[in-house]
Amino acid sequence: MSEPLLVVKGLTKRFMTGGGWFARPRSMTAVRSVNLTVGRGEVVGVVGESGCGKSTLARLILRLIEPTEGDITLGGTRLSGIGQAELRRERRRMAMVFQDPYSSLDPRYTIAETLAEPFRVHGLPVTQQAISGMLEAVSLPASAALRYPHQMSGGQRQRIGIARALALRPEFVVLDEPTASLDVSIQAQIIELLAALREGFGLTYLFISHDLGLVRYFCDRIVVMYLGAVVEVLPDARAVPRHPYTRALMDSSFAPDPKARREIAPLSGEIPSPFNLPPGCAFAGRCSRAVEACRSASPPLTEEGGHAVACFNPL
Amino acid sequence: MTAPSPVSSALPGGLGVLRAAFGRPSGAIAGGWLVLIVLGAIFAPLLTPYAYDAQVLKEAFQPPSLAHPLGTDEFGRDLLTRMLYGARTSLSVSSVSILISVAAGMTLGAAAGYFGGFFDRAVTAVADLTWSFPEILIALILVAIIGPGVSGTMAAIAVAYLAQFARLTRAQIMTLKAETYVEAARSLGAGHAHILFRHLIPNALAPVLVSAMLATGDAIILEATLGFFGLGAQPPTPSWGSMMSSGSALLFKAPWIIVFPGLAVATTVIAINLFGDALIAALDIRDKLGSKP
Amino acid sequence: MSPLLSIERLSVAIGGVTLLDDISLSLDRGQILGLVGESGSGKSLTALTVTGLLPLIGGRIASGRILFDGTDLASLGPAGLRKLRGGRIGFVMQNPMTALDPVQRIGEQIDVVSRLHLGLSGEAARARTLDLMGQLRIPEAAAVAEAYPHQLSGGMKQRIVIAMALAGEPDLIVADEPTTALDVTVQAQIIQILTGLVRERGLALLLITHDMGVVAQACDRVAVLYAGRVAEERAVDPLFERPAHPYAAALIGCIPREGMAEGSLKGIAGSVPPATQFPPGCRFHPRCPHAVDICRTERPLLRETPDGGLVACHLAERIAG
Numbered sequence A: 001m002s003e004p005l006l007v008v009k010g011l012t013k014r015f016m017t018g019g020g021w022f023a024r025p026r027s028m029t030a031v032r033s034v035n036l037t038v039g040r041g042e043v044v045g046v047v048g049e050s051g052c053g054k055s056t057l058a059r060l061i062l063r064l065i066e067p068t069e070g071d072i073t074l075g076g077t078r079l080s081g082i083g084q085a086e087l088r089r090e091r092r093r094m095a096m097v098f099q100d101p102y103s104s105l106d107p108r109y110t111i112a113e114t115l116a117e118p119f120r121v122h123g124l125p126v127t128q129q130a131i132s133g134m135l136e137a138v139s140l141p142a143s144a145a146l147r148y149p150h151q152m153s154g155g156q157r158q159r160i161g162i163a164r165a166l167a168l169r170p171e172f173v174v175l176d177e178p179t180a181s182l183d184v185s186i187q188a189q190i191i192e193l194l195a196a197l198r199e200g201f202g203l204t205y206l207f208i209s210h211d212l213g214l215v216r217y218f219c220d221r222i223v224v225m226y227l228g229a230v231v232e233v234l235p236d237a238r239a240v241p242r243h244p245y246t247r248a249l250m251d252s253s254f255a256p257d258p259k260a261r262r263e264i265a266p267l268s269g270e271i272p273s274p275f276n277l278p279p280g281c282a283f284a285g286r287c288s289r290a291v292e293a294c295r296s297a298s299p300p301l302t303e304e305g306g307h308a309v310a311c312f313n314p315l
Numbered sequence B: 001m002t003a004p005s006p007v008s009s010a011l012p013g014g015l016g017v018l019r020a021a022f023g024r025p026s027g028a029i030a031g032g033w034l035v036l037i038v039l040g041a042i043f044a045p046l047l048t049p050y051a052y053d054a055q056v057l058k059e060a061f062q063p064p065s066l067a068h069p070l071g072t073d074e075f076g077r078d079l080l081t082r083m084l085y086g087a088r089t090s091l092s093v094s095s096v097s098i099l100i101s102v103a104a105g106m107t108l109g110a111a112a113g114y115f116g117g118f119f120d121r122a123v124t125a126v127a128d129l130t131w132s133f134p135e136i137l138i139a140l141i142l143v144a145i146i147g148p149g150v151s152g153t154m155a156a157i158a159v160a161y162l163a164q165f166a167r168l169t170r171a172q173i174m175t176l177k178a179e180t181y182v183e184a185a186r187s188l189g190a191g192h193a194h195i196l197f198r199h200l201i202p203n204a205l206a207p208v209l210v211s212a213m214l215a216t217g218d219a220i221i222l223e224a225t226l227g228f229f230g231l232g233a234q235p236p237t238p239s240w241g242s243m244m245s246s247g248s249a250l251l252f253k254a255p256w257i258i259v260f261p262g263l264a265v266a267t268t269v270i271a272i273n274l275f276g277d278a279l280i281a282a283l284d285i286r287d288k289l290g291s292k293p
Numbered sequence C: 001m002s003p004l005l006s007i008e009r010l011s012v013a014i015g016g017v018t019l020l021d022d023i024s025l026s027l028d029r030g031q032i033l034g035l036v037g038e039s040g041s042g043k044s045l046t047a048l049t050v051t052g053l054l055p056l057i058g059g060r061i062a063s064g065r066i067l068f069d070g071t072d073l074a075s076l077g078p079a080g081l082r083k084l085r086g087g088r089i090g091f092v093m094q095n096p097m098t099a100l101d102p103v104q105r106i107g108e109q110i111d112v113v114s115r116l117h118l119g120l121s122g123e124a125a126r127a128r129t130l131d132l133m134g135q136l137r138i139p140e141a142a143a144v145a146e147a148y149p150h151q152l153s154g155g156m157k158q159r160i161v162i163a164m165a166l167a168g169e170p171d172l173i174v175a176d177e178p179t180t181a182l183d184v185t186v187q188a189q190i191i192q193i194l195t196g197l198v199r200e201r202g203l204a205l206l207l208i209t210h211d212m213g214v215v216a217q218a219c220d221r222v223a224v225l226y227a228g229r230v231a232e233e234r235a236v237d238p239l240f241e242r243p244a245h246p247y248a249a250a251l252i253g254c255i256p257r258e259g260m261a262e263g264s265l266k267g268i269a270g271s272v273p274p275a276t277q278f279p280p281g282c283r284f285h286p287r288c289p290h291a292v293d294i295c296r297t298e299r300p301l302l303r304e305t306p307d308g309g310l311v312a313c314h315l316a317e318r319i320a321g
Helices: A054-061 A084-093 A111-121 A128-137 A142-146 A154-166 A184-201 A212-218 A244-252 B014-023 B025-042 B079-115 B117-131 B135-146 B150-177 B180-187 B192-228 B240-248 B256-283 C043-050 C077-084 C106-118 C122-135 C141-145 C154-167 C184-201 C212-218 C236-241 C246-253 C293-297 C316-320
Strands: A004-018 A025-039 A043-047 A069-074 A094-097 A172-176 A204-209 A221-226 A229-234 A302-304 A307-309 C005-014 C017-027 C032-036 C059-068 C089-092 C172-176 C204-209 C221-226 C229-235
Touching: A004 A054, A004 A204, A025 A054, A025 A069, A025 A204, A025 A229, A043 A054, A043 A212, A054 A069, A054 A172, A054 A204, A084 A094, A094 A154, A094 B180, A111 A128, A111 A142, A111 A154, A111 B192, A128 A142, A128 A154, A154 A184, A154 B180, A184 A212, A184 C246, A204 A212, A212 A221, A212 A244, A221 A244, A229 A244, A244 C184, B014 B025, B014 B256, B025 B079, B025 B256, B079 B117, B079 B150, B079 B192, B079 B240, B079 B256, B117 B150, B135 B150, B135 B192, B150 B192, B180 B192, B192 B240, B192 B256, B240 B256, C005 C043, C017 C032, C017 C043, C017 C059, C017 C221, C017 C229, C032 C043, C032 C184, C032 C212, C043 C059, C043 C172, C043 C204, C089 C154, C106 C122, C106 C141, C106 C154, C122 C141, C122 C154, C154 C172, C154 C184, C172 C184, C184 C204, C184 C212, C204 C212, C212 C236, C221 C236, C221 C246, C229 C236, C229 C246
Parallel strands: A043 A204, A043 A221, A094 A172, A172 A204, C032 C204, C032 C221, C089 C172, C172 C204
Antiparallel strands: A004 A025, A004 A069, A221 A229, A229 A307, A302 A307, C005 C017, C005 C059, C221 C229
């Protein structure tokens, strides 16, 4: 791995909910002691199902949500612990692309105004040429500048979202399911574009997705999350999963090839409530390989040659 | 089939919305009437040969005639003239007080909705409290404190409608706050002022302005009511409310003195409501307005 | 014997705009037909037409007909359609979160289908409901039947929706993107349940999806729709092995697969035009890498492929060969 750009240590987020006149507040741990390192120029994928905490993790890293515990360091600057004013200056170095290209653009502003926003926020001058250049970088015609978001398709809007994120030439970009709201045909276009931009601008990506197939295609390393915790880190896209949950995820994604058709041993049981986690491994209740130890103690994430897994009985 | 078509008509701007509102029959009639009233109020001195305070006692209690199309009052003053000047008072007092109310209500509501916490709870509690009293009661209490007259009336109306705008703005801001473009602005390093003034308030504006338009109609009634009780604009300044008040004693002797100002209030308020409805339809924001009738 | 469902030269219009143009499909018992395409291709509209829900969105059949077990749906009238829908034709919608009534218990919502369509009494209906829930591997069926929708997970809700579709003893199930709103592991469960039902009970399943991976995993035949027309209709194996229509090939190429080299994932340039702006000739030609002059002017007609499929492309032989 190259020189580390992002180092995350023991990141934890507990949400308190409920808590009214008659209800006692309940706490839910959305993200639990996550350690993560992303090297400069790397694409790291974070994959998991809804409710696994991957989107919360993304927002914690950019401090769009304040972490309960843990340290975040980006390129030598400790992000956790700096004040709001300093944090806002640091935001030039990081950016985020959001899942929903429909609500991520303010309907009242033209594309040109939307793309000028990052500059305006930091009091920087912005020119017509700069806007045209940004549009060109995401393969949109300069004439798009005068349009409103509702006049554009989902794929075009997501290109605008990407152009806005890259406006101030950040080093680090979080991509939060950037293609999940788009047609598959458009998804591939956006992935191609992201790959080209990474090359062109020397970017580092954290790619959040529910689609293991897509993550394995696009990412250098893959972090698998289940119920707020990292259960496995695959050192490369081809690595064979050792955690039963990763295996189940992989079996559940269908290749576009009828010959690869298979009988799936479906996961039994339901995802436990994050308010009321069972002791031991959170996956034990659905796991066919669970042993006695899994139900009483949490398996630690242990690394071997870059491949880390949190399981007492790995594959 | 659910995806919207990639290219559709441009977002209607201010003029487009007005044109759409005037495009409906009810909107056109109501809007036309309002324009007429406003023009009449502005150009009152040019439209009538009389002065609103010129007493000609020998011409008192004249029924409508060619010389005095709406008749004269107990002091022989031309009623049409007083109606036109009265429109100045009614319209300006009600719209200026609603403007003050909207400005203050939006500020409070936006701050409460955006920052939340203790401030929000305080604003919500006070707004709920004032909302549980009829507007007229609040207005009467305030006039009693400040004293009768135009400024007292304006303050009373402004405070009476404050809660409505604060609550509506707060609800709007709370919904808009969750939009991804707000989070996107934060991720770019935007501060509170940028988010509030560039994203939240512009998007919350349309429903608040329409509701302000409708409230202006209510404010005209409130102003007339205060005038009727003698708490509004003081004589000899004419207002529709005080004209009705002086006419009420003469209901059987000279009914035109109370009927014409009453008709003016009624038609203006109905026109404002109809035009407000047309605006709501043109802006397509029916679902965003609260349920307060 | 004629097939269970036969759509013959169907055209559907909404407000003067033709959205489905000359679609022909057939589906037999024990078969799964996939209907695939991007949004705007007309696949959901086909589902609504087959289930007789077209008037709901102001659409009408402009020409052609739909035969269900030999009966023309158009001849049935609203009452007849209502009897068929939920009865012999079950419908599974895309979003299980909104398909269930939030204030009614799960059991009651399933009961009502068999009471209505099979004339069962309350008790018999509940017994049937619990039996169906058991077949769909819903644990603790009796307890779940007493629950309200918000107490269940998305995957569980979709199983309830499937139970509702099954409660009227259907011969045909129309499933419109039944797994799109679900997590991948849950998607796998639901697809397995649906394919199991077809194999065990000899149901016919019309499976509408945008995901070529789901098609490859589940379907026997597949119809690829583009801009309201059938581009290709074939058995699954030959379609994936050697797609004849460039659009079918492009859709397959959009999905990353095991061991794919970086940069080999190909999108399709542009997007489906709105129905008012469909181009002349082959509607796919502005996005097609192979397009030649004839594609821009002349509509390609559906032709038989050697393996018994249909393809609407001027260059099909050249591309497949």
